[in-house]
Amino acid sequence: MTPKRIFITGANRGLGLALTEQSLQRGDIVLASCRQPEQAPELMALATSTPDRLLLLRLDVSDESSIAAAARQVGEHVEAIDLLINNAGVFSRGESIRSLQPETMLHTMHVNAIAPMIVAQHLLPWLEASPYPCILNISSQFGSIQCKSDGQHYSYASSKAALNMLTRTLAFELSPSGIIVVALHPGWAQTDMGGPNATIPPQESAAGILALAERLTLADSNRFYTWQGHEHPW
Numbered sequence: 001m002t003p004k005r006i007f008i009t010g011a012n013r014g015l016g017l018a019l020t021e022q023s024l025q026r027g028d029i030v031l032a033s034c035r036q037p038e039q040a041p042e043l044m045a046l047a048t049s050t051p052d053r054l055l056l057l058r059l060d061v062s063d064e065s066s067i068a069a070a071a072r073q074v075g076e077h078v079e080a081i082d083l084l085i086n087n088a089g090v091f092s093r094g095e096s097i098r099s100l101q102p103e104t105m106l107h108t109m110h111v112n113a114i115a116p117m118i119v120a121q122h123l124l125p126w127l128e129a130s131p132y133p134c135i136l137n138i139s140s141q142f143g144s145i146q147c148k149s150d151g152q153h154y155s156y157a158s159s160k161a162a163l164n165m166l167t168r169t170l171a172f173e174l175s176p177s178g179i180i181v182v183a184l185h186p187g188w189a190q191t192d193m194g195g196p197n198a199t200i201p202p203q204e205s206a207a208g209i210l211a212l213a214e215r216l217t218l219a220d221s222n223r224f225y226t227w228q229g230h231e232h233p234w
């Protein structure tokens, strides 16, 4: 397996941390980004144990100047990015039509749907420099319009549905450049977001995601997958 250069957002906890740990175990080079690296003890420990293959980057995906600053640092450390995992996300609980807050809806849309596109925009030169580039947008089954079956999660579900549409749009635009773009449902994972009743540990989700990324070709682009590598309805 050829080592990859992987950029991950929201790498300090949950799925992002599991993806970072497993990528390092495979021998990949990881550009692990999070809002406050100095308050990410697990990431700092990984950076100490694998200083040559883990670069810690400060990145608030809701702030374009922060994205631009992180992108500038990329070029100082690697010549290309083979895999961008847009993982950072937010979830707001307990919404109903009587309690909906426009600020919450806008923030959720910004972090979950708009930010992955702006991160991809700023990292595009490094993705174009890779011989086998891939953008993996961590979506959710809650973003599937076809599977919608409840009156909950207004902000989150609509932001992930928007991310799915943005994923398809980007896949069409970048296909001639040879860049694979997919959306992915990571399973119901035991993280702060997924909660303790979730069905799989984040390590299982991360292992599935990295295995899928390994076997994707351009013919598999523009699709919505589960962490197990099955296709998910849009």
Ligand SMILES: NC(=O)c1ccc[n+]([C@@H]2O[C@H](COP(=O)([O-])OP(=O)(O)OC[C@H]3O[C@@H](n4cnc5c(N)ncnc54)[C@H](OP(=O)(O)O)[C@@H]3O)[C@@H](O)[C@H]2O)c1
Pocket: 009, 010, 011, 012, 013, 014, 015, 016, 034, 035, 036, 059, 060, 061, 062, 086, 087, 088, 089, 090, 111, 138, 139, 140, 141, 185, 186, 187, 188, 189, 190, 191, 192, 193, 194, 195, 198
């Ligand atoms: N867990 C599940 O069951 C599940 C199911 C479906 C989809 N997902 C998706 O999987 C992804 C990871 O979720 P998770 O379960 O690992 O959630 P999590 O444990 O709540 O972690 C969320 C991550 O996103 C980061 N983040 C939030 N806002 C950010 C911002 N403005 N800039 C940079 N980073 C930001 C958080 O950083 P801070 O520590 O700085 O807040 C944290 O690292 C998300 O996109 C989520 O929607 C999760």
